[in-house]
Amino acid sequence: MNDEEIVGLAMKNGFLIDRDAVNIIKNFSDKREIYQVIKRAGKCLKDSDVVITPDHINDVCFPHKSENKTDLRIRYDTNVCKGEYEEFTDMFIDRYRRLGKILKRRLPASAIKNVKKRGGGSDIFVVGMVSNIQKTRNGHKIVEMEDETDLMSVLLPKGSDVIKEDLLLDEVIGVKGSIKGGRRNILIADTIFRPDLPVNRERLRSHGKIGLTSDLHVGSVTFKEDSWKRFVKFLQRDEEVAGDLDCIIVAGDVVEGIGIYPNQERELFIKNIFDQYREAANLMEDIPSDIKVVISPGNHDAVRQAEPQPPFPEKIRDFFPERFKFVGNPCYIEMNGVNVLSYHGRSLDDIIQNIPGSSYNDPVSAMTHLLKRRHLSPIYGGRVAMSPGERDLLLMGDVPDIFHCGHVHTLGIGRYSGTLIVNSAGWQEQTSFQRERNIEPDVAKFPVIDLGSMGIKILDFGG
Numbered sequence: 154m155n156d157e158e159i160v161g162l163a164m165k166n167g168f169l170i171d172r173d174a175v176n177i178i179k180n181f182s183d184k185r186e187i188y189q190v191i192k193r194a195g196k197c198l199k200d201s202d203v204v205i206t207p208d209h210i211n212d213v214c215f216p217h218k219s220e221n222k223t224d225l226r227i228r229y230d231t232n233v234c235k236g237e238y239e240e241f242t243d244m245f246i247d248r249y250r251r252l253g254k255i256l257k258r259r260l261p262a263s264a265i266k267n268v269k270k271r272g273g274g275s276d277i278f279v280v281g282m283v284s285n286i287q288k289t290r291n292g293h294k295i296v297e298m299e300d301e302t303d304l305m306s307v308l309l310p311k312g313s314d315v316i317k318e319d320l321l322l323d324e325v326i327g328v329k330g331s332i333k334g335g336r337r338n339i340l341i342a343d344t345i346f347r348p349d350l351p352v353n354r355e356r357l358r359s360h361g362k363i364g365l366t367s368d369l370h371v372g373s374v375t376f377k378e379d380s381w382k383r384f385v386k387f388l389q390r391d392e393e394v395a396g397d398l399d400c401i402i403v404a405g406d407v408v409e410g411i412g413i414y415p416n417q418e419r420e421l422f423i424k425n426i427f428d429q430y431r432e433a434a435n436l437m438e439d440i441p442s443d444i445k446v447v448i449s450p451g452n453h454d455a456v457r458q459a460e461p462q463p464p465f466p467e468k469i470r471d472f473f474p475e476r477f478k479f480v481g482n483p484c485y486i487e488m489n490g491v492n493v494l495s496y497h498g499r500s501l502d503d504i505i506q507n508i509p510g511s512s513y514n515d516p517v518s519a520m521t522h523l524l525k526r527r528h529l530s531p532i533y534g535g536r537v538a539m540s541p542g543e544r545d546l547l548l549m550g551d552v553p554d555i556f557h558c559g560h561v562h563t564l565g566i567g568r569y570s571g572t573l574i575v576n577s578a579g580w581q582e583q584t585s586f587q588r589e590r591n592i593e594p595d596v597a598k599f600p601v602i603d604l605g606s607m608g609i610k611i612l613d614f615g616g
Contacts, residue, residue: 154179154187155179156172156175156179159175159178159179159187159191160175162187162188162191163191163195163205166191166192166195167195167203168191168194168195168198168203168204168205169203169204169205170191170204170205171204171205171206171207173206173207173442173474173476174194174205174206174207174209174210174442176438176439176441176442177207177210177211177389177441177442177443178190178191178210178389180386180389180390180439181389181390190210191205194209194210194212195209197209197212207441207442207443208443211443223361223399223400223445223488223489224487224488224489224490225399225400225445225447225478225486225487225488226486226487227447227478227480227484227485227486227487228484228485228486228487229449229461229480229481229482229483229484229485230461230481230544230546231461231462231463231481231540231546232461232540232541232542232546234540234541234542236541240541240542240543241541243541243542243543243544244539244541244542244543244544244545245282245323245533245545246301247543247544247545247548248282248323248325248528248545248548249281249282249300249301249325250301251545251548251550252325252348252527252528252548253280253281253300253325255348255527256280256325256326256327256346256347256348257280257327259327259346260278260280260327260329260346261278262278262279262280262327263277263278263279264279264300264301264302264303265279265281265298265299265300265302265303265304265305266302266303267302268305268332268340269303269305269338272332273331273332273333274331274332275331276329276331277329277330277331277332277340278327278328278329279298279300279305279327279328279340280300280325280326280327280328281298281299281300281305281325281326281328282298282299282300282323282324282325283296283297283298283320283321283322283323283324283325283326284297284298284299284304284322284323285297285322286320286322291311292311292312293308293309293310293311293316294308294309294316294320295307295308295309296308296309296320296342298326298328305338305339305340306338306339306340307328307330307339307340307341307342308330308339308340308341308342309342310341310342313342313343315342315343315344315345318345319507319508319509319522320345321504321507321508321526321531321532322531322532322533322534323531323532323533324347324526324528324531324532325348325526326345326346326347327345327346327347328340328342328344328345328346329342329343329344329345329346330342330343330344331343347525347526347527348525348526348527349524349525349527349570350524350525350527350552350569350570350571350572351552351570351571352570352571353571354552354570354571356571356607357490357491357554358605359488359489359490359491359604359605360489360604360605361397361399361400361488361489361604361605362394362397362398362399362601362602362603362604363398363399363400363401363402363488363491363493363601363602363604364398364400364401364402364599364600364601364602365401365402365404365495365555365557365575365577365599365600365602366401366402366403366404366559366577366579366580366599366600367403367404367405367406367451367497367498367557367558367559367560367577367578367579368404368405368406368451368559368560368562368577368578368579368580368581369381369403369406369407369408369433369436369579369580369581370406370408370409370453370579370580370581371407371408371409371423371429371430371432371433371436372408372409372410372421372422372423372424372426372428372429372432372433373409373420373421373422373581373584374420374421374422375420375581375582375583375584376409376422376580376581377580377581377582377596377597377615378436380580380596380597380614380615381436381580381597381614382436383597383614384597384599384612384614385436385437385439385440387612387614388440388441388444389439389441394601394610394612395441395444398444398601399444399445399488399489400444400445400446400447400486400488401440401444401445401446401447402447402449402486402493402495402557403446403447403448403449404449404451404482404495404496404497404498404557404558404559404560404577405449405450405451405452405453405454405482405497405498405559405560406451406452406453406454406497406559406560406579407430407433407448407450407451407454408426408429408430408433408453408454408455409421409423409429409453409581410426410429410453410454410455411424411426413452413453414586416585417586419585420584420585426455427468427469427472430455430469430472431472433472433473434472434473434474437473437474437477438473438474442474442476445476445478446476446477446478447477447478447479447480447484447486447495448465448473448477448478448479448480449462449464449479449480449481449482449483449484449495449497450462450463450464450465450481450482450497451482451497451498451499451559451560452497452499452560455469457540458538459538459539459540460482460483460499460529460530460537460538460539460540460546460547461481461482461483461540461546461547462481462482462497463481464479464480464481465479482495482496482497483495483496483497483529483547484496485551485553488604489604491554491555491604492551492552492553492554492555493553493554493555493556493557494549494551494553494555494556494557495557495558496529496556496557496558497558497559497560498516498520498558498559498560498561498576499530499536499537499560500523500529500530500531500532500535500536500537501516501519501520501558501560501561502535502536502560503530503532503535503536503537504519504522504523505519505561506535506536507532507535508522513561513562513563513590513592514563514592514593515563515565516558516561516563516565516576517565517566517567517574517576519561520556520558520565520567520574520576521567521569521574523549523556524549524556524569524570524572524574525569527548527549528545528547528548528549529547529548529549530547552572553572554571554572554573554607555572555573555574555575555602556572556573556574556575557575557576557577558575558576558577559576559577559578559579561576561592562578562579562581562587562592562594562595562596563576563578563592563593563594563595564576564577564578564595564598564600564611566600566609566611573602573607573609575600575602575609577598577599577600578594578595578596578598579594579595579596580596580597581594581596582594582596596615597613597614597615598611598612598613598614598615599611599612599613599614600612
């Protein structure tokens with residue numbers, strides 16, 4: 154039935170029906186079912202009400218959804234910077250202090266200046282930021298570390314366990330080692346520590362379900378529109394999974410964008426950026442209104458590239474239903490007490506490029522490296538431009554229960570130290586850019602997480 158027929162049917166029964174309620178039921182396959190839903194929804198109205206709303210429809214179609222209220226809290230930070238030297242200095246000092254504080258809770262670390270004054274000894278602990286990494290002719294590694302007092306060279310001996318550590322520039326680490334002889338400036342490392350996640354965390358008791366997705370790339374000739382429409386119809390009709398779905402989090406790259414990579418225009422179906430967002434809004438507006446939708450930007454979206462990224466500008470938000478929530482990238486989303494850290498994932502390019510053995514086919518491994526370092530983009534000067542300020546806004550201050558990324562277009566599910574890791578793949582077939590880099594995308598997969606059990610189900614709409 155179309156919209157006019159549904160409105161007419163409601164009026165015949167003596168009711169009005171709002172647009173969002175129409176969108177929930179208009180794609181039901183059975184006209185008799187639509188008639189019965191309207192009739193039963195009308196009985197839910199109070200004496201003074203004449204308009205059937207989505208809440209009335211949900212009480213009839215999905216009565217179990219009202220058993221527990223959905224508590225959604227959103228937190229993100231963005232900054233406006235001048236790009237001055239002092240802002241970068243402040244950002245790195247904040248990174249060192251906050252991550253260093255985490256490490257110093259576990260390590261009896263001394264300031265580098267004091268260690269160099271004391272000279273030789275064993276079981277020496279220092280905490281610092283990695284400023285340089287070099288290999289020697291003899292197969293050793295020399296790592297330059299700095300804190301707020303001084304610099305120190307750290308030797309990772311050839312053949313030792315510590316030389317196998319995948320150190321990155323600008324990450325904050327702790328080192329245990331010894332200084333031998335009169336070489337006060339060189340600490341010989343035997344153990345390396347990272348801020349990392351706490352162990353033995355107690356799992357929260359919660360309720361409800363969330364779905365995670367990203368990387369629609371609307372406007373590309375490779376966007377799988379037919380799969381997306383199957384997905385939306387599923388949300389409208391299914392009761393077992395979709396009927397209990399509280400929220401969908403979209404981690405960026407809603408559209409394909411313009412001028413993102415060389416010769417991209419050859420693969421654009423929609424060549425105007427605003428038309429891309431109009432089409433995306435049209436495709437998303439039929440998501441049932443009782444499901445909360447939270448959208449953050451990615452590197453293909455029409456916001457600044459420097460991270461943290463702000464939400465979509467008002468001109469773009471106006472294309473979408475008012476009920477959609479637009480947030481920055483990254484963003485903490487607390488759903489019924491479960492803390493979800495959603496980040497588009499641009500820095501995964503840097504991790505995969507700089508850590509041997511990393512691969513686009515295994516996003517969980519790369520995301521685990523970020524969790525261990527408690528930072529979403531530890532390397533400065535790589536693929537991720539950073540917007541500096543008094544605080545490092547890409548640092549993981551809070552420990553997430555769920556860590557969600559996209560960007561790499563490959564599905565990944567894993568767990569690390571009590572955190573569920575999800576890379577939600579995307580809705581775009583392989584592009585020429587991906588083909589050149591041997592990236593085989595996973596298309597139209599939709600992870601759904603039960604917040605009560607932290608179990609995960611993967612729905613496939615690839616057809």
